[in-house]
Amino acid sequence: MYTPLTLLVNPPLWNAYAPHLAVPLLAGTLNEQGLRVRCHDASIELLDWVLSGEGMARLAGRIGAGTDERLVAKARLVHPHVMANLDEAKAVIRDVAALQDPQRQAWARRVVRNAMWCVSAAFEGLNFDLVANDLYYSATSTAAVLAAIGDERRNLYRWGADRLLPADAMADPDLAVVGVSVSADTQLIAAMTLADRVRRERPDVKIVFGGNYVTRMVDRWTEPHPFFDHVDAFVLSEGEEALPELIRRFVAGTDPHGIPGVVTRGPDGLRSTPARPVRLDRAAGPDFDQMPLGRYFAPGPILPLYASRSCAWNCAFCSIPFASNSYRARPAAQTVDHMEAMMRRYRTRYFMFVDEIMTLRSLREVAQEIVDRGLDLYWYGETRFAGGITRELAELLYASGCRRLNFGLESRSQRVLNLMEKGTRVEHADRNLIEMIKAGISPHLFIIHGFPGETAEEAQETIAYAKRIVDEAAREHQNPYTTWGGSPFILDIHSPVGQHPERFGVELIEPDPEHDLALARDYTVRSGLSRAEAEAVARSGSGRTTIRRNVWFRTSTESVLAEVEEFTFLRAATRAPNAEPRRGALSRISYPPDAVLRLAATPLVLGWSADADGRLGALALYQGDTDRFIQLTWPHGRAPDVLSCATAAELTAFFDEHDVEWAGQRGAGVVSLLLRHGFLDGPGVAREPIATSAGWRFAAEPGMLLAGDGSRVVLHSPITGNTARLNALGHLVWLSCAEGESTAAGISAELPDPYRTGEQVAIALRDLGELGMVYPVAPAPGAATAPVPALTRHGDR
Amino acid sequence: MREGVNTMDKKELRDRLKLKLAESPLDEPAVETVQPEIRTASQYAMLPSMRAGFRLDEPEE
Numbered sequence: 001m002y003t004p005l006t007l008l009v010n011p012p013l014w015n016a017y018a019p020h021l022a023v024p025l026l027a028g029t030l031n032e033q034g035l036r037v038r039c040h041d042a043s044i045e046l047l048d049w050v051l052s053g054e055g056m057a058r059l060a061g062r063i064g065a066g067t068d069e070r071l072v073a074k075a076r077l078v079h080p081h082v083m084a085n086l087d088e089a090k091a092v093i094r095d096v097a098a099l100q101d102p103q104r105q106a107w108a109r110r111v112v113r114n115a116m117w118c119v120s121a122a123f124e125g126l127n128f129d130l131v132a133n134d135l136y137y138s139a140t141s142t143a144a145v146l147a148a149i150g151d152e153r154r155n156l157y158r159w160g161a162d163r164l165l166p167a168d169a170m171a172d173p174d175l176a177v178v179g180v181s182v183s184a185d186t187q188l189i190a191a192m193t194l195a196d197r198v199r200r201e202r203p204d205v206k207i208v209f210g211g212n213y214v215t216r217m218v219d220r221w222t223e224p225h226p227f228f229d230h231v232d233a234f235v236l237s238e239g240e241e242a243l244p245e246l247i248r249r250f251v252a253g254t255d256p257h258g259i260p261g262v263v264t265r266g267p268d269g270l271r272s273t274p275a276r277p278v279r280l281d282r283a284a285g286p287d288f289d290q291m292p293l294g295r296y297f298a299p300g301p302i303l304p305l306y307a308s309r310s311c312a313w314n315c316a317f318c319s320i321p322f323a324s325n326s327y328r329a330r331p332a333a334q335t336v337d338h339m340e341a342m343m344r345r346y347r348t349r350y351f352m353f354v355d356e357i358m359t360l361r362s363l364r365e366v367a368q369e370i371v372d373r374g375l376d377l378y379w380y381g382e383t384r385f386a387g388g389i390t391r392e393l394a395e396l397l398y399a400s401g402c403r404r405l406n407f408g409l410e411s412r413s414q415r416v417l418n419l420m421e422k423g424t425r426v427e428h429a430d431r432n433l434i435e436m437i438k439a440g441i442s443p444h445l446f447i448i449h450g451f452p453g454e455t456a457e458e459a460q461e462t463i464a465y466a467k468r469i470v471d472e473a474a475r476e477h478q479n480p481y482t483t484w485g486g487s488p489f490i491l492d493i494h495s496p497v498g499q500h501p502e503r504f505g506v507e508l509i510e511p512d513p514e515h516d517l518a519l520a521r522d523y524t525v526r527s528g529l530s531r532a533e534a535e536a537v538a539r540s541g542s543g544r545t546t547i548r549r550n551v552w553f554r555t556s557t558e559s560v561l562a563e564v565e566e567f568t569f570l571r572a573a574t575r576a577p578n579a580e581p582r583r584g585a586l587s588r589i590s591y592p593p594d595a596v597l598r599l600a601a602t603p604l605v606l607g608w609s610a611d612a613d614g615r616l617g618a619l620a621l622y623q624g625d626t627d628r629f630i631q632l633t634w635p636h637g638r639a640p641d642v643l644s645c646a647t648a649a650e651l652t653a654f655f656d657e658h659d660v661e662w663a664g665q666r667g668a669g670v671v672s673l674l675l676r677h678g679f680l681d682g683p684g685v686a687r688e689p690i691a692t693s694a695g696w697r698f699a700a701e702p703g704m705l706l707a708g709d710g711s712r713v714v715l716h717s718p719i720t721g722n723t724a725r726l727n728a729l730g731h732l733v734w735l736s737c738a739e740g741e742s743t744a745a746g747i748s749a750e751l752p753d754p755y756r757t758g759e760q761v762a763i764a765l766r767d768l769g770e771l772g773m774v775y776p777v778a779p780a781p782g783a784a785t786a787p788v789p790a791l792t793r794h795g796d797r
Numbered sequence: 798m799r800e801g802v803n804t805m806d807k808k809e810l811r812d813r814l815k816l817k818l819a820e821s822p823l824d825e826p827a828v829e830t831v832q833p834e835i836r837t838a839s840q841y842a843m844l845p846s847m848r849a850g851f852r853l854d855e856p857e858e
Contacts, residue, residue: 581830728817730827767828
């Protein structure tokens, strides 16, 4: 019997940390209406496979297809370590218990970062990432998207096309419709790539695109777009009413024209019918049965759900109301019914509300319902500052399991908030934040840098405010999970600023005609920060660019190390320590000259010279377990075999003879450096663990980078990749070690009370040592040997 | 300050830092590791070009 099948696909690249809600919601709707449905999260399917031992093995032969020789070199250096460790690293990332071990987490995240370098180096123009990635082809150009479809060399999704569609569904003779959910531009190239494959292999199947991004993209079209060669219909706004009707008409072979929200190509041009808001009280619950819940890149799963749709406000910078119909809330009992059902069925306690904004009413009613039912779960969501947020509400939210709330602070200036037509008050922000933080809920502050009319001073004051809130939450309220994140203002064509630029003192610059799908516009302003200045504020505000990362092996694609909100929420829910950089245990290395040394790192002779006149070659080493890189000057044409089996004395002589160098270190200095960082090892090498930094003489590691960062200096280690901010004490400790071997007692003796006890100096030395910025040289005769007190690192509870 | 180079007289710098030391709270961490950035998927989804020109690291030189 013919039972038509609909295949729903979430194409890459979507956030790897949790499933998207759209496909499960539509699956729930189709199930409820007796329509046969198959779900496929092609995004996590592809990501999880590419980032696996098997995927890495398939990629190995392609590394080098990228044209960035330094990225290719990085990938070749790390590939063996990735192959050996990637599957274990992913297991760590998915293990909720591992949240309690930030060093293990840091190790795992670096393995995944390295794997992403390998993927990036295998395709020309690719910058691979877990949230959004840049391909050679731009998703803002129709011509580029269409060119990408057939290009296996530059389009990762074409290369991995097997993962985009499930073979059994594609072979099912009853397959009638493929529905593709495109929520962001990061999904467009993969969506078109898979549509092309369906078209070629199953010309009998109808293809439907829907989703937030599709809604905003298709709205711009005034005539049939070339994408109609691959897509039969586009569904705008919500799909729960349009899609089932569309499927029925496709199966019956009748005209789909006239279904609200559906856009098709007719003989005379585009045919569209305005979308209609879905009645939420009748909406089906999401069905995650076919989603691979164990494969997302976070413990959990963290399941998405909603209490309302769209947004009741009309902020000048935002296009949300445009693409999601009018604001509607649904009964809290219905929301919590779905939550409870998901808890039971999918055995999870973690939820994210994907409401654009949870109103006070939604927050209160949902929280009360959860408390009344006694559900043991955790959740987070997004709301806005309001006069009605009280201590009592904050405590109710905490009792219901809320551990994180995102707020659009946008600006600390009331004048700028008014320009944004945001409708919030700065005094409410102050009060709301303190109530949340005191109740144990960690706020996140979104900031927009450089809204038209904002001055540089106002932008800086906003950053300073956010930093102060984060700092006070951690220090004064033991709430270390409060965060902020800023982005430069992006002018979206569907936002009020985009629709009425003159009202906001803005003049739009039309994009290059080639970028016909671009929804953002460049612009000029009558007053305040320009677009370029806004981007500069964002970069400096992030605090990560104060060091010029002038070593190739530490530049770019560090973004996997960025924290994502799913992890911050989980840390808050489980009271786990915050993310940390990689630290190494303090130990003193000693070895006799006849100690036989062997290479304990991956070597790579580089294709470029280490000096301007080309006299010296270069050799890079990577120690994967401790994530340390180094580039040595190296004799041209010389294999790194000498590092594999030679005595310390022989290596010293070799290094001297061939000018092998790192940051001014030569001969024995290089041998010692390579041993300290684990690039070399050997049976005769003694590693003496150091229980206390107080009894030792320390020296600064060579090659460290130092720069100013407002009131503090910033120190960066190219070898470990660690960056630290030093206050006056840390700076004094660093200076002492950089000028000569120093002890805690010696340094503190020169300091005023109460630093003379040496306790803080010993802690600073230990911190710098664990971060690979100083190292113990030898015991200091007669120095105090009391153990260093437990570290109180910033962010620890 | 230039990278790795102390452009100020060392003694003068030390004296200045010691003065600053007196002003900073005793429990302030001397060595503070740089926390990672925070990102949210919704930022990327709703404002798809938001990431344009905003990278977490400097581009290759």
